[in-house]
Amino acid sequence: MNEIELLNWARGPGLTYATIFMVFGLTLRVIEILAMGRDKELAEVRASGVANGWRMILKRSIPEPRNWKYITAAYIWHIGLLIVVFFFIPHTQLFRDVFGWWFGGVPSFIIDFFTVLSIAALLYTLVQRFTDPARRILSRMSDYLAWLVTFLPFVTGYMAFHRLGTDYTLMLALHILSVELLMVALPISKLSHAVTFFMARYYTGSSFGRRGIQA
Amino acid sequence: MTTSFEQGINTLKKVIDAPIASYFSSCTSCGLCAQGCVFYTEIGDARYTPIHRLEPMRRIWEQEYTVLGRLKKLVGLSKAVTQQELQDHVELVFESCTTCGRCSMMCPVGNDIVYMIRKMREGMTAAGLAPKELKVAATKTLEKGSVMGFPMDTLEAMVRAAEKETGIKINIDEPNVDYLLLLSSAEVMQFNEIIGALAQIFEQAGVTWTLSSTAHEAGNPGMHMGASDIEAEMINRIVAAAEELNIKRVISPECGHAYMAIRWEGPNVIGRPYPFKVYHIIEVLDRLRAEGRLKTTGCEDERLTFHDPCQAARRGGVNEPQRNLLNMVTCNFVEMKDTQACNWCCGGGGGVSSIESTEPLRKKIFHRKRRQIEELDVTTVVTMCATCRNTLEEGIEDNGMEVEVLGLTEVVANHLLKEKEA
Numbered sequence: 001m002n003e004i005e006l007l008n009w010a011r012g013p014g015l016t017y018a019t020i021f022m023v024f025g026l027t028l029r030v031i032e033i034l035a036m037g038r039d040k041e042l043a044e045v046r047a048s049g050v051a052n053g054w055r056m057i058l059k060r061s062i063p064e065p066r067n068w069k070y071i072t073a074a075y076i077w078h079i080g081l082l083i084v085v086f087f088f089i090p091h092t093q094l095f096r097d098v099f100g101w102w103f104g105g106v107p108s109f110i111i112d113f114f115t116v117l118s119i120a121a122l123l124y125t126l127v128q129r130f131t132d133p134a135r136r137i138l139s140r141m142s143d144y145l146a147w148l149v150t151f152l153p154f155v156t157g158y159m160a161f162h163r164l165g166t167d168y169t170l171m172l173a174l175h176i177l178s179v180e181l182l183m184v185a186l187p188i189s190k191l192s193h194a195v196t197f198f199m200a201r202y203y204t205g206s207s208f209g210r211r212g213i214q215a
Numbered sequence: 216m217t218t219s220f221e222q223g224i225n226t227l228k229k230v231i232d233a234p235i236a237s238y239f240s241s242c243t244s245c246g247l248c249a250q251g252c253v254f255y256t257e258i259g260d261a262r263y264t265p266i267h268r269l270e271p272m273r274r275i276w277e278q279e280y281t282v283l284g285r286l287k288k289l290v291g292l293s294k295a296v297t298q299q300e301l302q303d304h305v306e307l308v309f310e311s312c313t314t315c316g317r318c319s320m321m322c323p324v325g326n327d328i329v330y331m332i333r334k335m336r337e338g339m340t341a342a343g344l345a346p347k348e349l350k351v352a353a354t355k356t357l358e359k360g361s362v363m364g365f366p367m368d369t370l371e372a373m374v375r376a377a378e379k380e381t382g383i384k385i386n387i388d389e390p391n392v393d394y395l396l397l398l399s400s401a402e403v404m405q406f407n408e409i410i411g412a413l414a415q416i417f418e419q420a421g422v423t424w425t426l427s428s429t430a431h432e433a434g435n436p437g438m439h440m441g442a443s444d445i446e447a448e449m450i451n452r453i454v455a456a457a458e459e460l461n462i463k464r465v466i467s468p469e470c471g472h473a474y475m476a477i478r479w480e481g482p483n484v485i486g487r488p489y490p491f492k493v494y495h496i497i498e499v500l501d502r503l504r505a506e507g508r509l510k511t512t513g514c515e516d517e518r519l520t521f522h523d524p525c526q527a528a529r530r531g532g533v534n535e536p537q538r539n540l541l542n543m544v545t546c547n548f549v550e551m552k553d554t555q556a557c558n559w560c561c562g563g564g565g566g567v568s569s570i571e572s573t574e575p576l577r578k579k580i581f582h583r584k585r586r587q588i589e590e591l592d593v594t595t596v597v598t599m600c601a602t603c604r605n606t607l608e609e610g611i612e613d614n615g616m617e618v619e620v621l622g623l624t625e626v627v628a629n630h631l632l633k634e635k636e637a
Binding site for chain 2: 034205
């Protein structure tokens with residue numbers, strides 16, 4: 001298989017398989033959770049909890065200033081990820097092809113800026129994983145692998161765009177493959193938090209709401 | 216209850232529900248919960264990272280309730296939880312966690328970590344690993360009707376003394392009154408001025424109330440242990456007393472965990488809704504204030520602050536009533552920097568203060584509270600939980616601080632408008 005064949009596989013069948021695996025896997029994760037159920041609240045509640053559940057989903061996205069040392073890098077690369085994935089013009093074209101409509105893209109220099117910033121922030125989170133005692137004791141091999149599969153698409157994307165490293169076709173193929181690796185890892189690693197955090201926040205927010213605690 | 220390692224594991228499997236599954240699925244090992252924990256931030260031991268305390272439970276969740284985990288188990292890639300591991304977690308789940316829930320306020324994915332600690336304690340207790348002090352307290356409560364094991368005669372003597380002092384008759388087992396009042400052991404044994412204080416307040420407000428000879432203890436060691444059967448037995452006694460006396464409103468006293476047990480966990484552990492409503496005493500006083508039935512005079516002019524008990528405020532949702540009352544009877548009230556839902560724990564809750572071996576730990580973590588109090592330059596700390604009050608008094612004494620600790624009900628009673636003045 002040469003570079004062109006690899007690229008064609010990556011953006012053809014490879015992408016299809018990865019998408020199916022991701023969607024199927026994440027759906028299964030959600031079903032696994034819902035299937036556990038939770039007991040009906042029998043105490044007299046102060047509020048239904050539904051509104052507070054939704055409020056918690058939004059409110060926990062707002063940075064907590066007191067923790068800035070631990071969260072700044074994470075906010076930077078999460079925001080960077082969203083911008084780069086959904087607003088880089090070649091990406092928007094792909095989404096437009098698939099969904100028939102997508103947002104407009106942003107100029108490449110902005111994408112470039114967020115890519116470099118995200119790479120730096122991700123590297124810093126890795127340093128924190130080694131140096132912050134709480135993060136270190138929690139970190140298992142899967143945490144480092146999750147970091148790696150998140151890191152790779154940024155680096156390969158940056159290299160492909162700037163014609164760095166190896167041949168452009170091969171680099172682009174590697175970039176797409178690294179994204180597919182991330183897609184496959186999503187449901188089978190802690191990266192599933194990208195979907196399940198909605199549930200975690202809702203469950204907590206609604207139980208707080210019933211007791212009259214603001215999210 | 217018979218206990219064994221197998222029962223512990225089975226209980227851990229049983230208590231995992233959808234919220235817990237969503238919490239473990241969402242945890243990114245970011246360690247932010249540690250920044251919320253008074254044990255971690257004051258002592259700096261990484262093992263005190265709140266979500267780390269739940270590691271055995273996390274593995275059970277992964278191995279039993281995820282497809283991938285089951286596959287890993289099948290091919291021998293995962294390690295089963297061992298008895299030794301559970302044993303090692305006693306320190307992390309019981310001795311160095313007051314279940315204050317501040318970690319749950321920090322988690323970016325919204326995990327209610329202390330909800331899981333509470334459930335993990337159930338598994339630990341089923342495995343026979345509950346600390347002996349909690350077991351003793353539970354036995355005393357079941358056998359004698361009070362956490363400290365005093366008989367009803369003791370409470371009755373306190374009641375008669377309060378009657379003599381105030382000249383107000385205090386009912387025991389009086390049916391058809393407005394409220395059934397519960398008391399915590401600490402109030403009866405150490406802070407019994409509360410009985411006279413309430414008698415005066417209720418007399419003025421025209422509220423009728425009673426104590427029960429069969430259910431006067433609000434404290435519930437069953438909750439701290441995670442022994443649902445013991446917790447339910449204590450709750451059922453209160454329900455039976457309220458039903459027998461035909462009382463529609465039950466008052467949980469100035470005790471945070473009592474409020475959590477009777478107000479929020481109670482109906483869920485006995486498996487049915489109550490035929491009555493439950494209020495924290497401070498909620499009752501605030502309602503009387505709002506209705507104009509609580510009349511006070513003057514105000515405390517000492518510079519003072521308020522310590523929010525975690526189970527009543529952060530976890531129980533009682534945040535405004537205490538402030539309304541403080542604004543009524545004090546004129547120099549200042550808030551701590553971290554307060555209400557983000558208040559720092561006193562270090563004594565969740566059964567920790569009753570476990571003897573935790574004393575050195577408690578001394579260390581009290582420094583957080585010390586700094587919180589010292590930076591305000593106050594002479595008085597008011598609170599509404601007997602355990603917090605005890606812990607604060609101990610810590611203040613240890614540190615040679617010149618600060619007085621008061622219960623809010625007492626502060627209100629001190630400013631009660633007397634009949635002849637009215």
